[in-house]
Amino acid sequence: MKRFLLALGMTTAVVLPLLAAPAAATPPSRYTVHREGTLTFLACEAFVVVDDFVFDTTYTRFFDNDGDPIALLAEVEGSDTFTNSASGTTYTGRVRLAQRFDLRTGQVSVHGIVYQLTIPGYGSVLLDVGRLVFDGSGEVVFEAGPHQIFDGTLDVARFCEAMA
Numbered sequence: 001m002k003r004f005l006l007a008l009g010m011t012t013a014v015v016l017p018l019l020a021a022p023a024a025a026t027p028p029s030r031y032t033v034h035r036e037g038t039l040t041f042l043a044c045e046a047f048v049v050v051d052d053f054v055f056d057t058t059y060t061r062f063f064d065n066d067g068d069p070i071a072l073l074a075e076v077e078g079s080d081t082f083t084n085s086a087s088g089t090t091y092t093g094r095v096r097l098a099q100r101f102d103l104r105t106g107q108v109s110v111h112g113i114v115y116q117l118t119i120p121g122y123g124s125v126l127l128d129v130g131r132l133v134f135d136g137s138g139e140v141v142f143e144a145g146p147h148q149i150f151d152g153t154l155d156v157a158r159f160c161e162a163m164a
Contacts, residue, residue, distance in 0.1 A: 026063040026067045027063075028060050028061060028062050028063070029060070029061045030058060030059065030060045030061075031058070031059055032056055032057065032058045032059070033056070033057050033059065034054075034055070034056050034057075035053075035054075035055045035056075035057065036052075036053065036054045036055075037052075037053055038050060038051065038052050038053075039051050039053070041082060042156065042159065042160070044156075044159075044160035044163065044164070045160065046086060046164070047084050047085045047086035047087070047163075047164070048085040049082050049083065049084060049085070049159075049160075049163050050082070050083045050085055051080050051081070051082055051083075052080070052081045052083065053078060053079070053080050053081075053095070054078045054079055055076050055077070055078035055095065056076070056077050056078060057074050057075065057076045058074070058075045059072060059073070059074050060072070060073040060075075069103050070102070070103055070104055071100060071101060071102055071103055072100070072101040072103065073098060073099070073100050073101075074098065074099040074100075074101075075097075075098045076095060076096070076097050076098070076099070076112075077095065077096050078094075078095045078096075079092050079093065079094050079095060080092065080093045080094075080095060080115065080117070082117060082163065084163050084164065087164070089163065091117055091119050091163070092117075093115060093116045093117035093118070093126065094113060094116055095113055095114065095115070095116075096112050096113045097110060097111065097112030097113055097114055098110070098111055098112055105135075105136050106135070106136025106137070107133065107134065107135055107136055108133070108134045109131065109132070109133045109134070110131065110132045110133075111130065111131040111132075112129065113128075113129045114128040114129065114147070114149065114150070115127065115128040115129075115148070115149055116128075116129060119162040119163070121162075122158070122161075122162040125155075125158060125159050125162045125163075126148060126149075126154065126159060127146050127148055128146065128147050128148050128149040128150060129145050129146060129147075130143070130144045130145015130146065130147060131143070131144045131145060132147065132150065
């Protein structure tokens with residue numbers, strides 16, 4: 001949830017400066033931003049799970065016939081490397097998602113793999129995938145797929161056991 005909100009916040013910070021556009025009709029514009037960082041993902045009883053993430057986000061701005069921005073698409077590809085702070089054991093999961101911001105209605109949709117981690121002997125221990133749609137006020141209007149982080153349904157004991 002933290003990274004989802006962080007990504008949403010970072011992406012929203014990018015949206016605001018993009019609202020000004022030339023008066024003439026404009027074709028879509030694209031650019032890519034690389035991000036790396038570390039955050040405390042989860043505190044287990046005997047250790048902390050640290051997430052080292054690497055993302056490349058490609059932003060595409062879309063304009064109407066008057067050249068006004070109408071949508072922003074953020075396509076994220078990358079990985080999360082989860083580390084047990086006590087043992088140094090690491091496991092890497094992938095990230096591949098898209099966020100679409102409708103600048104006219106404020107609707108935001110997110111679909112794809114937000115978190116996915118499989119650990120040998122445990123199988124899938126973290127899965128936040130599918131689709132979420134938020135209306136202009138931030139309320140969820142559609143949800144499909146398991147969203148263990150967003151919904152707060154992660155089996156923390158099992159995750160910590162697998163990371164130990």
